[in-house]
Amino acid sequence: MEKLTTEQLQKTASQVRRDILRMVHEVQSGHPGASLGCTEFFVALYFNQLNHNSEFSMEGKGEDLFFLSNGHISPVWYSVLARSGYFDLEELKTFRKINSRVQGHPATEEGLPGIRIASGSLGQGLSVAIGAAQAKKIDGDKGIVYALMGDGEQQEGQIWEAAMYAPHHKVDNLIATIDFNRQQIDGPTAVVMDLDDLKAKWEAFGWQVIETVKGNDMASVVEGLEKAKALLGNGKPVLNLLHTEMGFGVDFMVGTHKWHGIAPSDEQLENALGQLEESLGDY
């Protein structure tokens, strides 16, 4: 797939944000907050970084693989997959509706191309990504394995089982990213269950940690992923601490946990869409 320039990526991100809001609005259900916050990451990954093939095969031999652990941010992933050509854009209209492949949380059961494992129950995706990365190593497959986790998800014990495992087994074809927006359902992470110091914690477990301080700035996100890639192959996995703002791109949604899992009204949608260029055409 051709790599998009920063400007093209930015335009794509605007359209993806429109998709997210329209999908969630249509069914009045879903998780717009962190989907909007992670839009630069997903767009940079799929349209600039990932070596992937939209003629989907579950095995993905020779390709880079991506695993989403915090499955509730499915809207951003679905939009990016559809706009990468994995399935028809029109299918986004079926998000969270009955008889759809576009399930509330990502799933393989209905055979939606691009999805390799179900996620939604938190804490599991990193383990799966490590397993996939090790399987690639056995086969001498040079593909990179990517995983995205939420920051609230860092409260799950399984994350730390996986964190301990990967450096011990020298899984150095893996880039795990944490969406560090400091928000979770019940409020700021600092209030619910403080995560700090996340960087020190991951470093203590033996990971190479990089920080992408401007996680909603496209050039910074691409630069962070490039930097992460350069650290691969030296015996240690890489952790990318991606500082984002929940709800980024829509002024009344940004920076609050309020929009974690609620849909905009008709008026709110109109207001939000007015802030986002329809760069590639709505589905």
Next chain:
Amino acid sequence: MEKTLDTKYTYTEKSDTRSGFGDGLVEAGRKNPNVVGLCADLIGSLKMGAFQKEFPERFFQVGIAEANMMGLAAGMTINGKIPFTGTFANFSTGRVYDQIRQSIAYSDKNVKICASHAGLTLGEDGATHQILEDLGMMKMLPNMTVINPCDYNQTKAATLAIAEYHGPVYLRFGRPKWPIFTPSDQKFEIGKAWKMIEGTDVTIFATGHLVWEAVVAEAMLREEGISAEVINIHTIKPLDTQAILESVAKTGCCVSAEEHQYNGGLGDSIAQTLIRNSPAPQEFIGVDDSFGESGKPEDLLEKYGLNAENIVKAAKKAIGRK
């Protein structure tokens, strides 16, 4: 006591079913380079040492982190690996139920969850480790195949069979030295019940270690002039409902025998089959809504009513209810 009985199957040696798994795994590894092993700090207990030694590049020590192990295994299937996870049955199921549910069963991943030390026959370690709910938990998961073989040879054959089957499997076995009474060259057919002894008065459907108790019970019943049919239900799911219905149509009643709670076990599945098709009296041999405790395996089977003598009593009761 059993030595003097004229059982239809006999044995010259005993071994543990977990060794059948360990030996089967090495053979599966030789046959297929995609077979990989993962273990959560129980290599000796699961008899996975031989596989580790022969295929170090395909073996992964996970440490005491079972949740992570299930996720790793699911991930390894994605480019075609066939992972066999090894830990105790308790930590293979209840401890990691959500990981299995989402990452393995719902995602339909080709993971083989291999679980040792199941049931009361674990013995002295007691109730914390003697899981009696695992068959129920696993059979409730869509996409999951559930297998509970009866001796060393059947466990080895089952291990080889599941390596060739595509889909998630729960393979349950145990710790005690147990009679080896099935042939070493048996063909293991997933989902196909094995009629071991023909009979006409009552059917004994048994799984796991209790298949041997059923074989002994048949001989005891025969001495009293009662003809029992013994069917080895090594695959709890998918259940061979045809074999069950055909046998009960002939005998008119049955006993189910398992090292598991009544709730959720093989007996439940058989009862459901009979009720939906042709109801018949059924007696249950299993644990009646209680935890286990420490003790010698044979003493525990006696105390909780899971041995041949209790199968005989249950068979007579079932016949009396016809």
